[in-house]
Amino acid sequence: MTSPSRNPARLLPVDPTTRAVALDLYERVAGSPIISPHGHVPPSLLLDDEPYADPVALLVTGDHYVTRLLHAAGVDLADLVVDEAAGRDARTVWRTLAAHWHRFAGTASGYWIEEELDGVFGITTPLGPDTADAIYDEITAVLVRPEFRPRALFERFGIEFLATTDDPLDDLSEHAALAASGLPGRVVPTFRPDRYLDPDAVGFAGNVERLLAATGQPGDFAGYLGGLEDRRAHFIRHGAVSTDHGVEEVFTVDLDPAEGERLFQAVVAGSATAGERRAFRGHMLVQMARMSVADGLVMTIHPGVLRNHSSATHARFGPDTGHDIPVATEFTRGIRPLLERYGLEPDFHLVLFAVDETTSSRELAPLAGFYPSVYLGAPWWFLDAPDAIARHRAAVTETAGFYRSSGFIDDTRAFLSIPARHDTARRVDAGFLARLVVEGRVRMGAAERIMDDLVDAIPREVFKL
Amino acid sequence: MTSPSRNPARLLPVDPTTRAVALDLYERVAGSPIISPHGHVPPSLLLDDEPYADPVALLVTGDHYVTRLLHAAGVDLADLVVDEAAGRDARTVWRTLAAHWHRFAGTASGYWIEEELDGVFGITTPLGPDTADAIYDEITAVLVRPEFRPRALFERFGIEFLATTDDPLDDLSEHAALAASGLPGRVVPTFRPDRYLDPDAVGFAGNVERLLAATGQPGDFAGYLGGLEDRRAHFIRHGAVSTDHGVEEVFTVDLDPAEGERLFQAVVAGSATAGERRAFRGHMLVQMARMSVADGLVMTIHPGVLRNHSSATHARFGPDTGHDIPVATEFTRGIRPLLERYGLEPDFHLVLFAVDETTSSRELAPLAGFYPSVYLGAPWWFLDAPDAIARHRAAVTETAGFYRSSGFIDDTRAFLSIPARHDTARRVDAGFLARLVVEGRVRMGAAERIMDDLVDAIPREVFKL
Amino acid sequence: MTSPSRNPARLLPVDPTTRAVALDLYERVAGSPIISPHGHVPPSLLLDDEPYADPVALLVTGDHYVTRLLHAAGVDLADLVVDEAAGRDARTVWRTLAAHWHRFAGTASGYWIEEELDGVFGITTPLGPDTADAIYDEITAVLVRPEFRPRALFERFGIEFLATTDDPLDDLSEHAALAASGLPGRVVPTFRPDRYLDPDAVGFAGNVERLLAATGQPGDFAGYLGGLEDRRAHFIRHGAVSTDHGVEEVFTVDLDPAEGERLFQAVVAGSATAGERRAFRGHMLVQMARMSVADGLVMTIHPGVLRNHSSATHARFGPDTGHDIPVATEFTRGIRPLLERYGLEPDFHLVLFAVDETTSSRELAPLAGFYPSVYLGAPWWFLDAPDAIARHRAAVTETAGFYRSSGFIDDTRAFLSIPARHDTARRVDAGFLARLVVEGRVRMGAAERIMDDLVDAIPREVFKL
Incomplete structure (x- = not known):
């Protein structure tokens, strides 16, 4: 089975007649610029334009949609905070996310993160305990590149x-x-x-x-x-x-x-x-x-x-x-x-x-x-x-x-x-x-x-x- | 694309298996008499049996489903009242409806009015600024005929x-x-x-x-x-x-x-x-x-x-x-x-x-x-x-x-x-x-x-x- | 038309693509043991293991999903209680159920009872005034058999x-x-x-x-x-x-x-x-x-x-x-x-x-x-x-x-x-x-x-x- 995010008709109705019409309509606006009149992105992110530190900073830290469900699974919220002094590096936190990834199936956050892994990084391997490290390394390797800095992404996203x-x-x-x-x-x-x-x-x-x-x-x-x-x-x-x-x-x-x-x-x-x-x-x-x-x-x-x-x-x-x-x-x-x-x-x-x-x-x-x-x-x-x-x-x-x-x-x-x-x-x-x-x-x-x-x-x- | 109201399976589920069953069921009752045990039609409409004055009297005046949405679009409710003294004839009001007709897409009122234009007058041209006058004239031309008076319609409707x-x-x-x-x-x-x-x-x-x-x-x-x-x-x-x-x-x-x-x-x-x-x-x-x-x-x-x-x-x-x-x-x-x-x-x-x-x-x-x-x-x-x-x-x-x-x-x-x-x-x-x-x-x-x-x-x- | 409960894909989405996936998923667990962590079955039912007296004891008595809808149809709740002294034997109550059976179409109870008639007794004839007696007799004939006693059913149900x-x-x-x-x-x-x-x-x-x-x-x-x-x-x-x-x-x-x-x-x-x-x-x-x-x-x-x-x-x-x-x-x-x-x-x-x-x-x-x-x-x-x-x-x-x-x-x-x-x-x-x-x-x-x-x-x- 291919990655779900590779399905060009994802989220569209499955009935073939309806899907064809839906695809026609979707394709009209698929590449339209993004207008985002309400949100919480800090302006410093785009002003400082620092590279993301690691996959956790990118996808976990500060995203309370993600942390709340890990907490519900019994993870202490403290264990989601990268803290080298406490022996909790980003990779450890990432592995925690991966260990619980099946809990995100069907959630909005689960879908978005798979979209992001695929759309931004081209990663379609399912996240899980066995793949956590490889995906971590793959993301980390590119985060330092200019095209993965916030301003470059802002442009790429068409905002x-x-x-x-x-x-x-x-x-x-x-x-x-x-x-x-x-x-x-x-x-x-x-x-x-x-x-x-x-x-x-x-x-x-x-x-x-x-x-x-x-x-x-x-x-x-x-x-x-x-x-x-x-x-x-x-x-x-x-x-x-x-x-x-x-x-x-x-x-x-x-x-x-x-x-x-x-x-x-x-x-x-x-x-x-x-x-x-x-x-x-x-x-x-x-x-x-x-x-x-x-x-x-x-x-x-x-x-x-x-x-x-x-x-x-x-x-x-x-x-x-x-x-x-x-x-x-x-x-x-x-x-x-x-x-x-x-x-x-x-x-x-x-x-x-x-x-x-x-x-x-x-x-x-x-x-x-x-x-x-x-x-x-x-x-x-x-x-x-x-x-x-x-x-x-x-x-x-x-x-x-x-x-x-x-x-x-x-x-x-x-x-x-x-x-x-x-x-x-x-x-x-x-x-x-x-x-x-x-x-x-x-x-x-x-x-x-x-x-x-x-x-x-x-x-x-x-x-x- | 033909008129939506020309689709004999309109409103029925699109899945072919379900639609076939639905059509069978619908056709059993499509022509059944109408029993309307609660409503607000004034009895004088059927007693006096006056011809409708114009398309606005027919489809706009007194239908608060229609006027409310025009009001939401910024139209003053006074501008929906035909008032020759104020220079607001029925055609002007009708053009206002037509100018805002896209706002009714997907609404119940929008669907019903298209059904009425088609079912009562045989008009399947989409309403809009360009077609407002022609449709107005087409309706006006027939409203004087006996078969478009309320009692004739009552009978035709099978009430x-x-x-x-x-x-x-x-x-x-x-x-x-x-x-x-x-x-x-x-x-x-x-x-x-x-x-x-x-x-x-x-x-x-x-x-x-x-x-x-x-x-x-x-x-x-x-x-x-x-x-x-x-x-x-x-x-x-x-x-x-x-x-x-x-x-x-x-x-x-x-x-x-x-x-x-x-x-x-x-x-x-x-x-x-x-x-x-x-x-x-x-x-x-x-x-x-x-x-x-x-x-x-x-x-x-x-x-x-x-x-x-x-x-x-x-x-x-x-x-x-x-x-x-x-x-x-x-x-x-x-x-x-x-x-x-x-x-x-x-x-x-x-x-x-x-x-x-x-x-x-x-x-x-x-x-x-x-x-x-x-x-x-x-x-x-x-x-x-x-x-x-x-x-x-x-x-x-x-x-x-x-x-x-x-x-x-x-x-x-x-x-x-x-x-x-x-x-x-x-x-x-x-x-x-x-x-x-x-x-x-x-x-x-x-x-x-x-x-x-x-x-x-x-x-x-x-x-x- | 065959019995609805004979449709192996019953309750599954009708779209063929979705239904195929759904059937695959359903078949994985169709025969899995039943875990029932909350319910109201009296323990005496399984301890005493008495045969059910009749179809009414089996499917009507004490099931307030069934009795409430019969009551709504105008049946006195007393008329659903078997009482030989009052001339109300089980067959009479059963006929009352059958006379109102069309009222259960589309309800959860209606579906379950048809599932039970089919799954437990192999009865797929639609219940109704004309079939009430035959179905009553068919159920009664087997209720005395060991395999229809509560403990046998418990085992057969895979609880x-x-x-x-x-x-x-x-x-x-x-x-x-x-x-x-x-x-x-x-x-x-x-x-x-x-x-x-x-x-x-x-x-x-x-x-x-x-x-x-x-x-x-x-x-x-x-x-x-x-x-x-x-x-x-x-x-x-x-x-x-x-x-x-x-x-x-x-x-x-x-x-x-x-x-x-x-x-x-x-x-x-x-x-x-x-x-x-x-x-x-x-x-x-x-x-x-x-x-x-x-x-x-x-x-x-x-x-x-x-x-x-x-x-x-x-x-x-x-x-x-x-x-x-x-x-x-x-x-x-x-x-x-x-x-x-x-x-x-x-x-x-x-x-x-x-x-x-x-x-x-x-x-x-x-x-x-x-x-x-x-x-x-x-x-x-x-x-x-x-x-x-x-x-x-x-x-x-x-x-x-x-x-x-x-x-x-x-x-x-x-x-x-x-x-x-x-x-x-x-x-x-x-x-x-x-x-x-x-x-x-x-x-x-x-x-x-x-x-x-x-x-x-x-x-x-x-x-x-």
């Missing part, structure tokens, strides 16, 4: 637009340097102010203090809002097109200025009740919408994840290491105050993501199918996998069509996986469209236009590129 | 039974006139008392007052109930077979008469708290069940939609114009008090619809799979589309089989779409059954009987026709 | 491991006798303490009193915990590998010993508030986890079913007769206190089942994809049917792979259905894997290993066999 995610007080000097560096594509920051908006965030009061100091604003609510506006303007000057908001629940509330001032003083003083902190958090989303109406930044919300579910691993390994677990999410009532205020404003764009699939047909497609400001975020995090993407299209398209969706978002800090992720979405979308064609629901000409637009016109419109 | 939705105080004179008019099929009213049962409905107290006055009842709870019973009897005399209830949440509560009296006085006086108003609303569903047990009207509940989500468009354009958004729905606990009281009563029929797909396998199929009174409503509103119908069958059949479902309900005010909607359901059901046959799960003979029953015996039993 | 579900105070003498009886397979008890842990259970205080008396423990919280530990040890001595917990909601709470003592005294005295009873119940799940960490019993939770939804049928026919209805279930927040305390403990195994499909991709796969202690329970109760099993695999695999799932659990009191249920899961899993293979997502070699492990290595690991 035309890449948004990072950044702290509002970041001076964005790396982005400025990157913009001046001649990279063949735009890399822009994204304004992610959670820790300045959520009274329950670690160090919230200090964060606000630093914001006010950095922007020279007075210590009242108006000064706080002015400071945020000031930093948004800074981001816009550095090319930012959007703001991003990670919240556990979708809760928005419109308040009069006096109540805003009162809550602001209470949350900064640390005297606010849980209800007041929630109201402040919910009101700040409305304020962010107000600022987006004014300055044009696209607003994206990524809700519904309970962060750091395991306090013990959070204490040992910090955030973003695999212990974030989704919760049921409600949009219809929660987002209403924001939409009542700004939902019909011209040129306001609000992209709603979800990790709760039940909201797709029930809430998000109806909202995006009515409000001109609301766009359906692509399947996210636990859902950016072939079957989940297909379920998402099936759940939303009959109500909202294709033109209310955001286009694909990779949302990744695993730089090497970007092409595999976008290719996955293109293949699944081609397969979905092909089914509509062969079922007589969409004409081929219409399907071709949609396919083209999904990777180009649609993300450009949604993210105002 | 055998059509239920409208009506206010309890409607004198039903139009229904009486229709019944006497020789239309080849029954058109009957449906008792829809929401505005008389929900203390939060606009004008509730006045509505109750008018109800009491119209029925000569005293102003106490018993008089109020008597007034409702009186109007139900009036509806029954005009052929009604069911009552319909649109509620945001499924909440029912059984109260003793004294508490009912107390709440009634409070809600009429406008002094009831939110909790009391909720209790009253929830109790009135139980009272409606009691009356159904007594008078035999089938009770249908359409819950889980937050109406008029956008106050601004509601203020400008009124209800039912596209801004209703579903919310998560709970049935198991909420409907229990009603079922504890009446769920085992002989000949009581309660049809539960949902726009929250999660309830299908979790709550509705188990309820309908135990209570002889409970029937599974067909996929509704945002869910009466090919993929959603297929998901619904897959979600409920393994628990409840086919004989606990209601049969298809078009629930539409878009008269022209009725055949397309029923045909869609027949095709999807045929495809679903065909899969069970080719997977060796249902014998062909059993599938044939089920297919026949789905469009005939089942709706007749559920709605007591 | 290697079978767990029953038992009261903590059961002396397990039947299990001891069974173990000594030379049955070719292990039959072990499962510790199911709900009625001793839930203050709202019928007779709770008396149950606790009997527990303390039986174990010679004092009447305080420590004595109560000691009594439970004592009975768990008794179960372990009789081969038990797991405890099982049926709760309406997933709610866990960690309490200090003093608060535990206080709540214990209150719930035993009957003076506890609803909140206190809930806290006690939630705390006892944490205590059960603590005991599992200590004694190694696997902990399984079956949550989310509202029992005895219909008080009237419960009063007439008792529990477990078809009137249990699922409710929406939340795991992420509810199970967190338990996992914060014990989720990272070595060798702690917690298997989470669900009847709410929405939790699969949203909560269960992420939890099992991070915590080494958490395993994804197989689709359960209303969901152990072909389409639901396929949806479950699709919902969880992309996040958690195959190795975080529990392996199939039949959970049945219908002994005769055990092979049909396991065969169903094997076929659906083979079909699911085959699709991943033909879509180029999993290599055939990997799929073969997974297929083998799903019916052997995985349940052995999860249930520590």
Whole structure:
């Protein structure tokens, strides 16, 4: 049996009629430039352009999709950190991955990594205990070559637009340097102010203090809002097109200025009740919408994840290491105050993501199918996998069509996986469209236009590129 | 490429083996009369039998499935209203639809309208900016002909039974006139008392007052109930077979008469708290069940939609114009008090619809799979589309089989779409059954009987026709 | 048309390419021994080894999947109980089943029973009013033969491991006798303490009193915990590998010993508030986890079913007769206190089942994809049917792979259905894997290993066999 990634029709429907149509559609966009309007690649990766140290740095470290499943298999997260002093070199970690590789069969991560091994390194030998060392050596041998450095890969991947995610007080000097560096594509920051908006965030009061100091604003609510506006303007000057908001629940509330001032003083003083902190958090989303109406930044919300579910691993390994677990999410009532205020404003764009699939047909497609400001975020995090993407299209398209969706978002800090992720979405979308064609629901000409637009016109419109 | 609606196997599974079985099953019922036990076609349409004014009146005006998606595309809802004084003739509105037609690809509305253009007018040219005028002219040219008037279409569509939705105080004179008019099929009213049962409905107290006055009842709870019973009897005399209830949440509560009296006085006086108003609303569903047990009207509940989500468009354009958004729905606990009281009563029929797909396998199929009174409503509103119908069958059949479902309900005010909607359901059901046959799960003979029953015996039993 | 159960590829995907791969995978495990780590077969069935009385005792009595759907069809549950005095012999009940048999088409029960008629008795004639008597006679004629007694069937079914579900105070003498009886397979008890842990259970205080008396423990919280530990040890001595917990909601709470003592005294005295009873119940799940960490019993939770939804049928026919209805279930927040305390403990195994499909991709796969202690329970109760099993695999695999799932659990009191249920899961899993293979997502070699492990290595690991 040949490598699965050698199958040119991989991920496409197996029925021959449908597959032929799907291949036609896929091939239209297979080589199209990548537009990545939301993700977590650090700009330093592309600015410093250091060679990857080893296969572990390339494919394991920092990829919490991978580390979480190894942890579930009983591997201590510490054993995935290269630490020569502790006698744990990269090869040892790699062997751990290989020993558990069968556990990744059928997962999104397993598929992407096989795509990367094949697509970037030409390795089609199955990973496993017997092949771990040979594959390790094969990758290591080429990582030092110029064409495997991040900037060369960026070019090879055909990335035309890449948004990072950044702290509002970041001076964005790396982005400025990157913009001046001649990279063949735009890399822009994204304004992610959670820790300045959520009274329950670690160090919230200090964060606000630093914001006010950095922007020279007075210590009242108006000064706080002015400071945020000031930093948004800074981001816009550095090319930012959007703001991003990670919240556990979708809760928005419109308040009069006096109540805003009162809550602001209470949350900064640390005297606010849980209800007041929630109201402040919910009101700040409305304020962010107000600022987006004014300055044009696209607003994206990524809700519904309970962060750091395991306090013990959070204490040992910090955030973003695999212990974030989704919760049921409600949009219809929660987002209403924001939409009542700004939902019909011209040129306001609000992209709603979800990790709760039940909201797709029930809430998000109806909202995006009515409000001109609301766009359906692509399947996210636990859902950016072939079957989940297909379920998402099936759940939303009959109500909202294709033109209310955001286009694909990779949302990744695993730089090497970007092409595999976008290719996955293109293949699944081609397969979905092909089914509509062969079922007589969409004409081929219409399907071709949609396919083209999904990777180009649609993300450009949604993210105002 | 030929028109998609020219594909005789449209919507059927593409696998050749399955498609052949599906076609056999579909062809058994393709021409069967349409039974439409729930919908919103105004009786005056068939009584007056006026020719449609133009293609916009035919396919756009009043179809909030269409207008909502145009609104989402940035079209002001006012621009979809023909208004010669404002320089907006029907052709202009039609061109707006055509300019945005690509946005409807893959939607249920897009499919139905292409079915209607083809099935009613023989137009298979794709709609778009270049073809808008020609198609407009082609439709306009024939609309004046007798065979395109509503009654002629009613006959051509093979509608055998059509239920409208009506206010309890409607004198039903139009229904009486229709019944006497020789239309080849029954058109009957449906008792829809929401505005008389929900203390939060606009004008509730006045509505109750008018109800009491119209029925000569005293102003106490018993008089109020008597007034409702009186109007139900009036509806029954005009052929009604069911009552319909649109509620945001499924909440029912059984109260003793004294508490009912107390709440009634409070809600009429406008002094009831939110909790009391909720209790009253929830109790009135139980009272409606009691009356159904007594008078035999089938009770249908359409819950889980937050109406008029956008106050601004509601203020400008009124209800039912596209801004209703579903919310998560709970049935198991909420409907229990009603079922504890009446769920085992002989000949009581309660049809539960949902726009929250999660309830299908979790709550509705188990309820309908135990209570002889409970029937599974067909996929509704945002869910009466090919993929959603297929998901619904897959979600409920393994628990409840086919004989606990209601049969298809078009629930539409878009008269022209009725055949397309029923045909869609027949095709999807045929495809679903065909899969069970080719997977060796249902014998062909059993599938044939089920297919026949789905469009005939089942709706007749559920709605007591 | 031949019987559906004669189709050797039944339940497998119909596409020829996929079906061929699926058949290859299925045939690897078609004859593998059955491991059944959770179910409700009474041990006396195998100990007494009495012949089945008649076809009704075999296929109807006590199978609430069957009786509930007959009840929904309007059959009084009393009419399904053989009662010669009331003139209702088994043949009469059998004819009732046959008269309604078309209602079972497409249901899981309908499929299993056809599998049983064919697989056990070689009957492929469709059941119906015309064939009821002949089939009844054919089954009756052979039931007296030795090879149709329970122990012979146990051997013929290839059951290697079978767990029953038992009261903590059961002396397990039947299990001891069974173990000594030379049955070719292990039959072990499962510790199911709900009625001793839930203050709202019928007779709770008396149950606790009997527990303390039986174990010679004092009447305080420590004595109560000691009594439970004592009975768990008794179960372990009789081969038990797991405890099982049926709760309406997933709610866990960690309490200090003093608060535990206080709540214990209150719930035993009957003076506890609803909140206190809930806290006690939630705390006892944490205590059960603590005991599992200590004694190694696997902990399984079956949550989310509202029992005895219909008080009237419960009063007439008792529990477990078809009137249990699922409710929406939340795991992420509810199970967190338990996992914060014990989720990272070595060798702690917690298997989470669900009847709410929405939790699969949203909560269960992420939890099992991070915590080494958490395993994804197989689709359960209303969901152990072909389409639901396929949806479950699709919902969880992309996040958690195959190795975080529990392996199939039949959970049945219908002994005769055990092979049909396991065969169903094997076929659906083979079909699911085959699709991943033909879509180029999993290599055939990997799929073969997974297929083998799903019916052997995985349940052995999860249930520590």
